Amino acid sequence: TVSPTQVPISTSSFKTTPSPTVSPTSKPTIIPTNKPSKLTPTLKPTAAVITGPIVFFSSSQSIITDTTATYSNTLTSMGYSFQYEQDKLFTGGISSTPIGRSNAVVWPQGLHAQAITTGAAIPATVTIFRPDNRPFSILSFTAMLLCNTAATGADFEIAAILQGNDLVNSPFVYGATGYAHNVFTYDTSTSLIGADTYSFTLFCDFALTSITLSL
Numbered sequence: 001t002v003s004p005t006q007v008p009i010s011t012s013s014f015k016t017t018p019s020p021t022v023s024p025t026s027k028p029t030i031i032p033t034n035k036p037s038k039l040t041p042t043l044k045p046t047a048a049v050i051t052g053p054i055v056f057f058s059s060s061q062s063i064i065t066d067t068t069a070t071y072s073n074t075l076t077s078m079g080y081s082f083q084y085e086q087d088k089l090f091t092g093g094i095s096s097t098p099i100g101r102s103n104a105v106v107w108p109q110g111l112h113a114q115a116i117t118t119g120a121a122i123p124a125t126v127t128i129f130r131p132d133n134r135p136f137s138i139l140s141f142t143a144m145l146l147c148n149t150a151a152t153g154a155d156f157e158i159a160a161i162l163q164g165n166d167l168v169n170s171p172f173v174y175g176a177t178g179y180a181h182n183v184f185t186y187d188t189s190t191s192l193i194g195a196d197t198y199s200f201t202l203f204c205d206f207a208l209t210s211i212t213l214s215l
Contacts, residue, residue, distance in 0.1 A: 049079060049132075049134075049215070050078060050079060050215075051214070051215045052214060052215075053139055053212050053213070053214040054078055054080070054212065054213050054214065055210065055211075055212045056077070056078075056080070056082075056210065056211050056212075056213065057107055057108040057109065057110055057111075057209070057210065057211075058108050059108045061077045061078055061108070062077060063075045063076065063077045063107060064076040064077070069083075070088065070089070070119070071085055071086065071087075071088065071089075071116050071119070071120060071122060072084060072085050072086055072125075073086050075107060075111070076131065079130055079131075079132070080128060080129070080130055080136075080213055081128070081129050081130065081131055082111055082126060082127075082128055082208075083125075083126070083127040083128075083129075084111045084112070084113045084114075084125070084126045084127075084208075085113050085114050085115070085116055085122055085123075085124055085125045085126075086100065086101075086103075086114050087100060087101045087114040087115070087116050087117055087118060088100045089116075089118040089119040090117055090118045091118065098118070101114055104146055104205075104207065105144070105146075105207035105209065109207075109209065110144070110207045110208050110209035110210070111126055111207060111208045112146065112205065112206075112207045113125055113126045113200070113202070113205065113206055113207070113208065114205050115202075115203065115204050115205055123201045123202060123203045123204075124201065124202050124203070124204060124205050124206055125199060125200065125201045126199070126200040126208050127197060127198070127199045127200075128197070128198045128199075128200075128211070128213070129196060129197040129198075130196065133196050134196065134215060135162060135194050135195060135196045135215075136195075136196070136213055136214060136215050137189070137192060137193040137194065137213070137214050137215075138158075138188050138192035138193075138198055138211060138212070138213060139187075139188065139189045139212040139213070139214055140185065140186060140187050140188055140189065140210075140211070140212045141185070141186055141188060141200075141208065141210065141211040141212070142183060142184065142185040142186075142208075142209050142210040142211070143156060143176070143183070143184055143200070143206050143207065143208050143209065144181065144182070144183045144184075144206060144207045144209050145176060145178055145179065145180050145181065145182045145183075145184075145204075145205075145206055146180055146204070146205035146206055146207055147180055147204035147205050147206070148178075148179050148180055149176055149177050149178060149179075149202075149203075149204065150177060150178055150179055153177045154175075154176040154177050154202060154203065154204075155173040155174060155175055155176050155177075155202075156173070156174045156175075156176045156184075156200055156201070156202055156206070157171040157172070157173055157200070157201050157202070158171055158172045158173075158174070158188075158192060158198055158199065158200050158201075159171045159172075159198070159199045159201075160172065160192060160194075160195035160197075160198055161195055161196065161197040161198070161199070162194065162195050162196055162197075163196065167194065167195045171201075172188075172191055172192065174186050174188075176202055176206070183209070185210075
């Protein structure tokens with residue numbers, strides 16, 4: 001496991017109601033099954049490529065939404081795509097009809113990644129890529145817990161991928177131990193560089209609330 005030298009810039013409290021269905025008391029061993037492949041939206045942005053840093057998320061940024069995948073949605077904005085897991089087959093125990101789970105955080109406040117509890121065992125995941133497959137860097141990110149990890153300890157694990165292969169042998173790890181609503185901010189400008197895809201995972205729900213990307 002690659003452990004970057006960065007430490008959290010800040011942790012604070014974010015007043016957003018977490019999803020009540022994911023507050024594990026012990027960290028499960030999750031073996032992803034039938035994980036959806038990376039989606040390329042049918043519609044693609046036609047704006048000129050922006051090479052400088054872009055800070056997401058903002059109401060001024062237009063988005064293209066793809067909700068056709070079984071376990072995820074994908075939003076595309078300003079040349080970047082964000083695929084985030086959604087527990088769409090969740091029934092709530094009421095009937096056999098899937099009702100899904102509501103999102104505690106929605107664009108432009110951020111993206112709510114949900115651990116998949118029905119139909120497959122997939123951790124909460126946000127995958128970021130460019131439809132034009134250009135490599136890019138993540139300069140910083142802020143994420144908020146939507147579950148409690150204090151009892152077990154947890155890390156955001158970030159896999160950096162280039163042309164379908166892992167850029168390094170192990171994912172980068174950033175501490176995510178705490179309680180629902182805790183917010184973690186990390187400077188990743190010297191570690192998350194040169195990949196064309198980055199995949200954030202946590203065993204329970206979290207929200208990506210800010211991220212700075214640059215070609």
